């Protein structure tokens with residue numbers, strides 16, 4: 001396979017354990033999937049099944065214990081986070097904690113650009129563009145994180161992730177800490193982001209209903225394994241695993 005035909009991301013036989021010897025605990029086991037350019041993969045699973053650890057491995061924030069990672073066919077297993085941060089940006093659930101409370105949002109975004117690309121030329125132009133893309137008033141960037149609502153900080157954190165123009169964003173339960181109306185607002189802009197930028201994403205969530213409308217494919221995780229992966233129609237209409245059926249029952253129950 002030439003690199004031009006290769007998927008944007010390939011996760012091959014990836015495993016992760018913590019601790020050594022008898023105390024070793026395997027939290028991810030033999031994960032395999034690919035992601036093509038422009039595709040959005042939802043990852044659903046119960047608390048503690050390894051979703052956040054998986055995002056950390058993909059973005060090299062933590063090393064894999066076994067297996068390989070490929071970006072456009074090129075192996076990048078074992079690289080430092082700084083070597084892959086132009087490719088991946090992780091957006092966390094608690095975005096206020098991700099901003100320095102002593103810096104304005106603009107100062108934090110400048111710092112991010114400086115660290116990630118070393119290039120702060122046009123920084124304010126990029127910030128303005130990305131903040132507008134997330135539907136926020138440009139003047140809000142001169143506030144401190146505590147002076148914004150939870151939903152505004154989360155949209156700022158997505159804008160900050162986008163200013164370095166990553167190939168992929170890894171969203172770790174980005175709506176979980178927000179109330180229903182702020183969640184709806186974030187998702188409205190996430191849909192627009194997909195439409196306007198065709199961005200490749202991994203979207204970790206507890207919400208199967210949300211993933212089924214937003215994602216091209218959904219991976220169901222349980223106890224560190226991907227037990228099922230497919231299109232929303234396959235997962236919703238023909239679930240193969242009992243755990244997926246349980247999740248579906250919960251969706252119907254909520255409705």
Ligand SMILES: Nc1ncnc2c1ncn2[C@@H]1O[C@H](COP(=O)(O)OP(=O)(O)OP(=O)(O)O)[C@@H](O)[C@H]1O
Pocket residue numbers: 018027045046047048049050051052053054
């Ligand atoms: N640094 C670490 N050392 C030891 N164990 C860890 C470490 N980081 C994560 N774990 C363990 O790995 C497992 C998976 O954690 P992870 O945070 O990925 O779960 P999650 O699916 O994202 O959960 P949630 O939905 O609650 O955020 C958990 O059992 C967690 O305790």
